[in-house]
Amino acid sequence: MDKHNLQNISDHFISVLEQQLTxxxxxxxxxxxxxxxxVNPIVIGMIGGDGIGPIISDATRFVLEELLSEEKSSGKxxxxxIKGLTIENRASxxxxxxxxxxxxxxxxxxxxxxxxxxxxxxxxxxxxxSANVAMRKELDLFANVRPVRIPTENIDWTFFRxxxxxxxxxxxxxxxxxxxxxxDFRIISTTGSTRIIEAAFAHAQKxxxxxxxxxxxxxxxxxxxxxxLEVANKxxxxxxxxxxxxxxxxIMTAKLLDTKRRNQxxxxxxxxxxxxxxxxxAAEIQGGVGTAGSANIGKTHAMFEAIHGSAPxxxxxxxxxxxxxxxxxxxxxxxxDHIGFIDLGSKLNQAIDVCGMYEKRLVINGRDSGATSEEYxxxxxxxIKNPELNTIWHQxxxxxx
Numbered sequence: 017m018d019k020h021n022l023q024n025i026s027d028h029f030i031s032v033l034e035q036q037l038t039x040x041x042x043x044x045x046x047x048x049x050x051x052x053x054x055v056n057p058i059v060i061g062m063i064g065g066d067g068i069g070p071i072i073s074d075a076t077r078f079v080l081e082e083l084l085s086e087e088k089s090s091g092k093x094x095x096x097x098i099k100g101l102t103i104e105n106r107a108s109x110x111x112x113x114x115x116x117x118x119x120x121x122x123x124x125x126x127x128x129x130x131x132x133x134x135x136x137x138x139x140x141x142x143x144x145x146s147a148n149v150a151m152r153k154e155l156d157l158f159a160n161v162r163p164v165r166i167p168t169e170n171i172d173w174t175f176f177r178x179x180x181x182x183x184x185x186x187x188x189x190x191x192x193x194x195x196x197x198x199x200d201f202r203i204i205s206t207t208g209s210t211r212i213i214e215a216a217f218a219h220a221q222k223x224x225x226x227x228x229x230x231x232x233x234x235x236x237x238x239x240x241x242x243x244x245l246e247v248a249n250k251x252x253x254x255x256x257x258x259x260x261x262x263x264x265x266x267i268m269t270a271k272l273l274d275t276k277r278r279n280q281x282x283x284x285x286x287x288x289x290x291x292x293x294x295x296x297x298a299a300e301i302q303g304g305v306g307t308a309g310s311a312n313i314g315k316t317h318a319m320f321e322a323i324h325g326s327a328p329x330x331x332x333x334x335x336x337x338x339x340x341x342x343x344x345x346x347x348x349x350x351x352x353d354h355i356g357f358i359d360l361g362s363k364l365n366q367a368i369d370v371c372g373m374y375e376k377r378l379v380i381n382g383r384d385s386g387a388t389s390e391e392y393x394x395x396x397x398x399x400i401k402n403p404e405l406n407t408i409w410h411q412x413x414x415x416x417x
Contacts, residue, residue: 025191032189032201039153039180040207046156049315050125052355057094060351061124065147066103067326068339068389069130075341075393076128076348082397083352083360096124103133107141112150121151126318126351130344131326145188148312148321152179157312157319158208159215160291161350164298164308167369167413170279173298174225176216177291179312181208182240184288204240204287209247215313216285217255228252228260231268231286231294244287265290272297299323299343307372309346311354318354320347330382337388340380342372345396366409367399374412375399 052058062077064070077095087093100117113121121127132148135141151157160177181203190200213230220228230248232241245262252260263271265286272278272294286294299308312319322343330336345368352361371378371392378387378395387395399405 025193028189028191029201032186036185036203036205040205043156043158043207043211047316052125055125057091058126058355059094059096059124060355061096061098061121061127063098063101063121063127063129065101065130065326066133067131067328067331068336069132069326071336071389072322072339072341072344073128073130075389076344078390078393079345079364079397079400080128080348080352083364083400084357087357096120098124098127101129101132101147103135103141106132106144106147107135110142110144112145112147113154118154122155122317124317126320126355128344128348128351129319129321131322131324133326133328143188146184149184149187151319152312153185155314155317155319156180157314157317159212159311159313160288160295161219161311161313162291162295162298162308162323163346163350164295164302165365165369166302168373169275171301173281174219174223174283175291175295175298176212176219176283176285177295178208178212178286178288180288181205182288184292202237202240204243206243206247209244209287210251213244213248213251213285214254216283217251217258217260220258220283221255225282226259227280227282228255228258229268229281229284230260230262231265231284231290232262233265233290234262235264241287248285265293268294269297272301295323303372307340307342307346307368309343309348309350311347311350313354318351320351320354322347335382335384337390338380338382338384338386339389340382341389341393342368342380345393363400363405364396366405367396370405370409370412371395371399375408 062073064073081088084093098120100114105114106112134146135143158180160179162175164173183200183202185203186201190198192198216228230245232245234241234245302308308323310321310323324343327339330339349361349364378392380387380392
């Protein structure tokens with residue numbers, strides 16, 4: 017390698033570091049948390065996304081607008097359509113989020129987002145960054161929160177995945193040093209680690225949980241994962257009533273499958289990549305990635321989404337209208353809880369449990385032999401409106417079907 021190429025690589029590395037140092041300075045000077053009880057109106061942005069996204073978004077919006085009909089009529093809640101976060105539009109401008117779309121997103125307090133396509137090598141689309149990753153960075157949505165519950169197996173997990181650092185933070189800024197050698201960058205900071213681990217411990221304390229589990233690979237990835245584990249030890253000292261333990265990512269993936277141990281886990285916190293892996297595994301245990309929602313939370317904005325992809329194959333095969341909206345409905349329940357409508361969020365979660373795990377009067381299987389997304393949304397809403405919902409849910413969840 018000649019000195020010119022080596023200097024270019026060095027300059028690029030310095031640029032990446034400067035960006036990250038600026039990001040940390042911005043975090044330290046960021047605004048305080050929003051009190052949604054004092055906000056009027058609360059603006060909910062609806063983002064359809066790609067593939068099956070618009071279809072499951074419509075089904076979820078139908079349920080949310082019905083649940084919030086009084087608040088919508090009074091002006092307390094405002095739903096706003098956000099167009100343009102599609103792969104076609106993003107590719108045409110060469111940005112993960114087009115500037116005009118980002119400005120519309122920033123005008124909303126919370127957004128409910130359908131899945132968006134992220135190009136990968138071999139795609140016909142240009143190599144643009146994930147829209148999710150870009151939104152997390154632009155709005156500083158540092159906490160990815162994913163609950164997984166299976167009442168009949170006594171599983172009640174809440175995953176706190178750091179959202180703005182790790183390999184994903186600069187995933188599109190790696191370098192092909194030579195034809196033979198490629199290098200990516202991994203970012204872990206004390207500032208970023210502290211706030212996600214504090215969020216996990218605070219959640220445990222708030223919800224009456226007794227233990228937090230910290231997941232790393234600090235025995236091998238000593239600098240970055242070592243920092244994350246070191247921060248966890250410091251944060252834990254501020255929560256003497258909450259016990260904590262540390263697990264390595266490889267054995268943690270196995271223990272989530274261990275029926276003798278897995279119900280001992282409660283709140284789990286980890287860097288970005290490990291969280292991506294574990295939460296998909298946990299969702300599969302719950303019933304598939306189509307059954308779990310996800311919250312991306314910052315101090316001034318929050319984004320709620322399905323954790324699965326845009327399912328281009330379903331679209332290509334003409335099955336998009338049969339897409340399962342359960343994951344986005346779960347995200348909708350988390351949105352309701354976040355903006356202060358905790359009772360409505362609880363009812364929505366109970367209805368999803370009853371319809372999807374127990375009663376199954378309508379089954380959605382992604383094919384024309386099952387229900388459509390629209391039909392399933394109506395089934396969920398009908399179940400919510402049943403005055404005996406709480407009793408029915410307790411009968412199923414504690415006694416089985």
